[in-house]
Every structure is written in C-alpha cells, then in structure tokens.
Amino acid sequence: MPGAAQRVDVAAVEAELGDSSFVLDEIDADGADSVQVHLRLRPTAEDEECAWRTTLDTATIMLDPGIAAKKLQPNAGMAYHFDGLHTDSSNASLYASLARPLVQSVLRGYNALVFAYGQTASGKTFTLSGGANEEPGIIPRAVCDIFQGICQGSSKREYLVRLSYLEIWNEIVKDLLDPTSTPQVRDDRRRGPNAVFIAPLQEEIVSSPSQVFDLLARGEENRHIGATDWNERSSRSHTCLKITVESWERDALHDDEAKVGRHYRISELHLIDLAGSERNSFYSANRRAEGANINKSLLSLSKVIYALSERQATGRPAPAHIPYRDSKLTRILQNSLNGSARVAVVCTLNPSPAMVEESLGTINFARRIKHVAVRAQPNEFDGDLSVLVGAPCTETQALLARYRAEMGALRAKVASLQQAPRTPTPSTPDSAPHTPTQSKPVSLDALQARLDQLGTLILRGGSVQESSAAPHPVSPAKRRGFTFDDPLPRVQEKLHAALTKIGRLERALATRIMLPEMADEKDRLIGDLLQQVRELEVVCQAQREDDAPSYEARLDEAEEKIAARDAFLEELTVECARLRRANKELVLLAHQETARMVEAAQPKRRSPIMSLFAPQLRPATVLGMAPCASTPLQSSPLRAWKQHKASIVSIDASESESSSDLSNSGLAELLEE
Ligand SMILES: Nc1ncnc2c1ncn2[C@@H]1O[C@H](COP(=O)(O)OP(=O)(O)OP(=O)(O)O)[C@@H](O)[C@H]1O
Known part of the structure; x- marks a missing residue:
C-alpha cells in the first residue's frame, strides 16, 4: 500500500541505544504535582577539596562544619533535603529517577520541561548531553526512550515526532537549525494568557534517534561556546531542544479522517541547558557583556521562580504579576512554568570551597522552585482539532492529522487516475506512439512519491511481528534504480535527509528572481x-x-x-x-x-x-x-x-x-x- 506509515524497528532502535530498559507505561501512576528537584554535586578532581557533606539515602546535603563555622550566616550549617541527590558520574541513574518519568508523561500527552541550573563548570552540560562518547546524558536517553516508547506503543496508535533547536545568546533567539532566520517570541492568546510561540522556527520531522542526533550535531556547530575561568568549553548561551510528539488512535477503515473520539495527543518535551552564571571575569568586553547577559537572564529566572513560589505559598487566588517578560529565557519557559507542564530540575554544584557562595545560591534556587505549583493535564483532543488548526503557529499544529488528510486526498486521486478509461488512439507508422495515457504514469509517480514521503514521516506503534505482515511501501528511490543494501532505517534516514535538503533548496529558489522560460x-x-x-x-x-x-x-x-x-x-x-x-x-x-x-x-x-x-x-x-x-x-x-x-x-x-x-x-x- 503506497504511503503506509513507517513502522519503527524496535531492534534497530535498541541497538542504537544500547539500553532497552524502557517500558512504556500507559497508566499515569507517577503523576507529579510538584516540581521534581534533584541536586548533583560534581565529583572532585584528585587534588580538589569538597566543601559539602552528603547523605545519599535521604538525599541530604550540608556544608562541611569547618567551613560552615567560618560563615556569617546563622543557618550556614543547616541540612538541605531534595527529591534526589547525585554525587557520582552516572547519568543513567539520574536519568532513570528524574527524567524518564517525564518522558513517559510526554508519551501520554503531557507537556514536560527538564532543565539544569547551576554555576559555570558545575556539570549542567555533562548532565544534559553527557560526557564525551560515554555516559550519555538526559537528552540522548530521552530521545531513545521516546522512540522505544513509540515502538512499544499500542498497535492502534500512530505517531509523528518533530523537533526544533534554538539558543538564546545575548538576549537574541537564534534558530540553531536555520541560523539565517531571526525567531521572535510572541503571545499565543488562543492557548491562554501565559502562552507564547516562537516564529519563524525550523521544525524537522524525525523518525529515528540517529536523525535526532544528526540534527543536534548540526545545531551544535552553530552554538556559542567559549572558555570561562572554570570551564574550557563553557556554554555561553542557553539552549532549548523541543521535541513534539503527536499521536492518534488508528482506525483501520478511516486512517485519514480526524473523527471525534480518536483521542489526538500533542505533547512537548523541552530539554534546556542553561548557560552557567559566572563572576566578573577578566576576558574581553564582549565576553563580559555575554557574562552579564547570562547573569541577568538567570536572575530573571530566579525572580519568576520566586514570584511563582510566593503565589503558591500565599495561595492567592488572583495571579500576581509574574515577570516573564524580563528576559527571553523566561519568555520561552513561560509555556512550561505557567503550571501546564511537568517539570524536573537538576541543580548542579561545584564542590570547591571557593564556590560555596554560588552553591548556596543554587541551593536556594532549588528550594524555591520546589514550591512552584504544577497542574499539568494531558493535551488530548477527541478528534476536534479546530482548537489547534487555527492557532498562530498553525503550520506546526496537528501535523499528523494534516498529513493524514493529505494522504487521503492523494489516495483518492491515485484511485481515480488508475480507474480512468484508456482512450485508444490510432497510431501511424511514421509517427511515434502517442496516447493520452502516456502522461498518466508521470502524474501517478508524483502522487505516489508524495504518498511515500508522507508515509516515512508517520510512525506506527505495535509489535515487530505485525510489521512483517504489512505490505512493503513502494519507494520512489527504488523506482529510480537505487539498491537497498542499507538497512531500512538507514535508507529512511537518507531519504529524510534528501527531502530536507530539497525543502531547503526549494525555499532558497523561491527567493530568487525567476527567469521566464521563453527566450x-x-x-x-x-x-x-x-x-x-x-x-x-x-x-x-x-x-x-x-x-x-x-x-x-x-x-x-x-x-x-x-x-x-x-x-x-x-x-x-x-x-x-x-x-x-x-x-x-x-x-x-x-x-x-x-x-x-x-x-x-x-x-x-x-x-x-x-x-x-x-x-x-x-x-x-x-x-x-x-x-x-x-x-x-x-x-x-x-x-x-x-x-x-x-x-x-x-x-x-x-x-x-x-x-x-x-x-x-x-x-x-x-x-x-
Ligand atoms: N558528574 C560528573 N562526573 C564527571 N565529570 C563531570 C561531572 N560533572 C561535570 N563534569 C566535568 O566537569 C567539566 C565541566 O562540566 P560542564 O561543561 O558540564 O559544566 P557546565 O555547568 O555545563 O558549565 P558551563 O555553564 O560553563 O557550560 C567537564 O569537563 C565535565 O566533563
């Protein structure tokens, strides 16, 4: 069947991940009604001293008594307790306890936000992205879990996954997948008083973890990174990776119709690596301005968290003013911090005694954000997608339904072309055979190519056994004489990359002056x-x-x-x-x-x-x-x-x-x- 949805190859995904421990849980037993806050103390280097005492069983941390005694603050020696405490280099355990529950939630239709907060060189990037070649961080693990979840998802659901990747540098939002564009943050009144959207922002549809990693690598090349007093490769910008997962229940007879009762879900997972705060450094004026902007936006985040936690503490019914507009970072986090997303935070600490003041600041932030209220609900629609279709960011909403509708129309066209009666035309010996049906294969090819293209973008859950029984899609590449030595996911990746390139070239072409064809x-x-x-x-x-x-x-x-x-x-x-x-x-x-x-x-x-x-x-x-x-x-x-x-x-x-x-x-x- 042309344009059949792509079935995710569980084995291939598992091989890519090297971790098959994810088990999709459709029951929302771990629904968190507060922000999950874990503290991570970077392990000390050989000759480094640690200013902190920790008790892992109770996730408690306190300042070394000797250091606390020298502090002026009366509560310097107090013990702090969080939802989790990590002092080692294992990202696996941190991910499993903190972020995986949120990935489960995303597959159930909840929005989620995971971010790392802490001063420079405390381990935010290590936690989010992971160390070099080993210890993958939260981002790669979450990406793999999402695809595993789709593999394991009900055979009655189909999915569409897309991602965007941006950075905020010096209060400028930059699209890391298309650095030529200048995205703006705008209010999205249809989605509520505190909702925003960012446009223009390139979104890429992905169908495998390696496609995501390729895109992240592409984005990394466009990022701002520099050296600080403490970190040779310091993130000088905040980065925000957004993964959107759309899914709906399949209907064997009416796959292409958005009917009431089909339970359409759209959820977003934001994974944010904040730039680290730093003290005044002795670098150039530009670098000092960069540092000042980082510190300013982190301060505005603290203010927003303070205002949100105060509102929760005082239980005021009318919303107090939340200074979201103070910085681009808080504007972008507005959608998630307004209570409609599940939130998990890793607060990272530099163990050095010289950094105790900064670490205490991070701990204060961690305590504050714990009090922010979360009232997330799954974004589930019963087939009535009008709410989404008219939204300002309309091209990117309900894409799955849109593509399915397009596929329905294409199939109908293909059927009508195939059934069209062939008109015999007399052929003369001195003329080449020419019949009206001659143009038909060309148009059919185009329709089928588009159908196949859409089919590769839509992912279908269910078991692997089922996939062997499904009809194999007729690929346009095959018709053009390409061989299929590569495994299917690799071929699909290549195809996707080619389609993306075509899209880019088409956009570039559209901006050029077109010369008419006639001489x-x-x-x-x-x-x-x-x-x-x-x-x-x-x-x-x-x-x-x-x-x-x-x-x-x-x-x-x-x-x-x-x-x-x-x-x-x-x-x-x-x-x-x-x-x-x-x-x-x-x-x-x-x-x-x-x-x-x-x-x-x-x-x-x-x-x-x-x-x-x-x-x-x-x-x-x-x-x-x-x-x-x-x-x-x-x-x-x-x-x-x-x-x-x-x-x-x-x-x-x-x-x-x-x-x-x-x-x-x-x-x-x-x-x-
Ligand atoms: N838990 C950890 N185990 C082992 N090494 C770590 C850990 N945390 C951080 N590191 C190492 O410490 C150094 C600084 O970490 P990282 O770059 O993640 O800091 P950061 O908080 O992201 O800094 P910045 O804000 O400047 O970008 C890196 O070399 C990293 O590999």
Whole structure:
C-alpha cells in the first residue's frame, strides 16, 4: 500500500541505544504535582577539596562544619533535603529517577520541561548531553526512550515526532537549525494568557534517534561556546531542544479522517541547558557583556521562580504579576512554568570551597522552585482539532492529522487516475506512439512519491511481528534504480535527509528572481534590467554634476576667508612690533628725563616743576607702578633709581597695552610740558 506509515524497528532502535530498559507505561501512576528537584554535586578532581557533606539515602546535603563555622550566616550549617541527590558520574541513574518519568508523561500527552541550573563548570552540560562518547546524558536517553516508547506503543496508535533547536545568546533567539532566520517570541492568546510561540522556527520531522542526533550535531556547530575561568568549553548561551510528539488512535477503515473520539495527543518535551552564571571575569568586553547577559537572564529566572513560589505559598487566588517578560529565557519557559507542564530540575554544584557562595545560591534556587505549583493535564483532543488548526503557529499544529488528510486526498486521486478509461488512439507508422495515457504514469509517480514521503514521516506503534505482515511501501528511490543494501532505517534516514535538503533548496529558489522560460521573454527582461541600469547611471551622473559647482563655490569662499584672516594677522603683527618699538623709545626717554631731574634735584632743594606734580609725578607712578610708601623719592635717590629700573623691566617684559598707551600719550605730554 503506497504511503503506509513507517513502522519503527524496535531492534534497530535498541541497538542504537544500547539500553532497552524502557517500558512504556500507559497508566499515569507517577503523576507529579510538584516540581521534581534533584541536586548533583560534581565529583572532585584528585587534588580538589569538597566543601559539602552528603547523605545519599535521604538525599541530604550540608556544608562541611569547618567551613560552615567560618560563615556569617546563622543557618550556614543547616541540612538541605531534595527529591534526589547525585554525587557520582552516572547519568543513567539520574536519568532513570528524574527524567524518564517525564518522558513517559510526554508519551501520554503531557507537556514536560527538564532543565539544569547551576554555576559555570558545575556539570549542567555533562548532565544534559553527557560526557564525551560515554555516559550519555538526559537528552540522548530521552530521545531513545521516546522512540522505544513509540515502538512499544499500542498497535492502534500512530505517531509523528518533530523537533526544533534554538539558543538564546545575548538576549537574541537564534534558530540553531536555520541560523539565517531571526525567531521572535510572541503571545499565543488562543492557548491562554501565559502562552507564547516562537516564529519563524525550523521544525524537522524525525523518525529515528540517529536523525535526532544528526540534527543536534548540526545545531551544535552553530552554538556559542567559549572558555570561562572554570570551564574550557563553557556554554555561553542557553539552549532549548523541543521535541513534539503527536499521536492518534488508528482506525483501520478511516486512517485519514480526524473523527471525534480518536483521542489526538500533542505533547512537548523541552530539554534546556542553561548557560552557567559566572563572576566578573577578566576576558574581553564582549565576553563580559555575554557574562552579564547570562547573569541577568538567570536572575530573571530566579525572580519568576520566586514570584511563582510566593503565589503558591500565599495561595492567592488572583495571579500576581509574574515577570516573564524580563528576559527571553523566561519568555520561552513561560509555556512550561505557567503550571501546564511537568517539570524536573537538576541543580548542579561545584564542590570547591571557593564556590560555596554560588552553591548556596543554587541551593536556594532549588528550594524555591520546589514550591512552584504544577497542574499539568494531558493535551488530548477527541478528534476536534479546530482548537489547534487555527492557532498562530498553525503550520506546526496537528501535523499528523494534516498529513493524514493529505494522504487521503492523494489516495483518492491515485484511485481515480488508475480507474480512468484508456482512450485508444490510432497510431501511424511514421509517427511515434502517442496516447493520452502516456502522461498518466508521470502524474501517478508524483502522487505516489508524495504518498511515500508522507508515509516515512508517520510512525506506527505495535509489535515487530505485525510489521512483517504489512505490505512493503513502494519507494520512489527504488523506482529510480537505487539498491537497498542499507538497512531500512538507514535508507529512511537518507531519504529524510534528501527531502530536507530539497525543502531547503526549494525555499532558497523561491527567493530568487525567476527567469521566464521563453527566450524572447528572457531577452525582454534582460533588456529592461539593462535599461534600468543605464537610467540609474544617468541619474548618478546628473547628481554628481549638480553637486560639483556648489562644492567648488563653498571651497572658494573658504579659501577667501582664510586669506583675509592671514592678511589681518600680518597687519596685527606689524602693528604690535611698531608699538613695542615706540614703547621702548618712550621708556628710554623717561629714564633719561627722570635721571636728569633727580640729578638736578640732588644738591639743591626740590625743583619747582617736581613739586608741582608730586606725588603723582614720581617716576614710578608715571610708569604705571604703584607708589611705595616706604621708599619716598626724596629719601634716597640711588634707591629710587633702582626701583625705577625694576619697574621699567617689569613693564617692558609684560608688554602690556596700557603701559604702552600711557607711555605714548600721558608721559609724552608730560615730558613735553
Ligand atoms: N558528574 C560528573 N562526573 C564527571 N565529570 C563531570 C561531572 N560533572 C561535570 N563534569 C566535568 O566537569 C567539566 C565541566 O562540566 P560542564 O561543561 O558540564 O559544566 P557546565 O555547568 O555545563 O558549565 P558551563 O555553564 O560553563 O557550560 C567537564 O569537563 C565535565 O566533563
């Protein structure tokens, strides 16, 4: 049957995982009504000291008494108890106890959020993604469990799995699967007052764990990673992997109809690796800004958690303001933190005594988030998908139903084409056989190729035995002469990769200018474009010509101003020199005159002319010097002469205009008299 849904190969998936311990549990016995909080203390390196004492049985942790005694806080030595405590390097046990129950929930239709919180180098990425090559973290284990769950799912359900992968770096949301796009976070009012969606965001449909890992590897290449004081490969951004699982009950007769009662489920699993907080580092300004943005968004997360836990503690009925809008991180987590998702958190601690303050901050966050209320309900619809179809993120909602509807329409077309009567046409010996039915296989091929493509995207649960009885889909690749040496999942992966590439190329092609197929049309278009280029060149030339005279006039004007200023400066310099010369001559004259008068006054009584002007006519006064009470002119002629000389030197040095004026006018007149 063309376009049959793909049956997941349990054995292949198990081989990929190396872990077949997952058992799908359809009964919601472990429904958590509070956030599950586990603490993880990174093991110490050989020469490292540990600041903490732990009791694993009771999941209790406390500060080393010696270190606690040195702390100022009165409760520094208190013991903290959580849902789980991990001090080793085993991600398997942490995953099984913390995250696996949430994966079960996702397969039952619940939304879920798992994230790691802690300072830099405390082990968040190790917990989420795992160590190099060994100890796979929560993400790979959850991915494998989802596919195992689908394998084990009821043979009456079929599934569609898709994922998106984004990062928040410096408060910018970046699509790691399509770094050219710039996603925005928007309100999704149809889904409730606190719901948001992110668009545009590339979502890839996946049908095996290795497809997911390929996509994650592709996304990792686009991530921001750097070195901090504590971690050589530190995540400098928050990453958010979203896996959406859609499923509905199969109906052997009406597979392609979204009928009431078919229990359609859509659930989302968010796996978030937060960037680590860090103290001020000595890196570049860009790195400090990056660190500041990380710290700011983590602070806003703490504020949101604080507000949510306060609301729970006070039991206020009306929702208090929750500052989701303070950062992109809290906006994106809004859908999950508003109570409609099950939440599990791993709070990671750096064991170093130097990091005790940061670790206490992490413990406080862990205690706060434990009090956030969870009221998650399964997202199950009884076939009425209108709620989803009209949503803003409409292309990505209820994709399974959409594809199934498309497959129904395609099948109907195929059937009608196959039943169409063949019209015999007379063939002539000199003409090639040409019948209307000649185009039919082409169109059938296209329809069947699309049917097969859709079939590979939809996964069917159930046992492996059943799959051998199912008709094998006719692959378009086979019709094109490809061999099938690869195992089925590998071939499907290749096909999926090829389809994704085709999609990308088609999108790129859509943005290009299309040349018409007809030669004259092409020539006309090229002619038009050349004409436009010529016209633009003319406009540019005219613009240049218009502007040139005005620039030249302004240049001339500026040059004239400069020349006038230079001439004025020259005049000033000449005038200054002339005045300086005149001043010197006058000063010299004054000296001679004063000396002569002093000489004349010496043996006789004071000359009548001097008495006339005294005391104003003392030489110092004449020359602009303040009269000195202790040195009357008549007391010592020699001393007076020295003072005159000193005042002359000082006036001469200052070259003051007033003194030269005085020398030029007042003194000259006086001397003439
Ligand atoms: N439980 C653990 N067992 C063994 N090694 C660990 C464990 N936790 C962390 N590590 C090692 O410590 C180092 C830092 O861990 P990791 O990169 O996961 O920190 P992080 O909290 O994600 O840091 P950042 O926020 O800077 O990205 C890594 O080399 C990692 O392998």
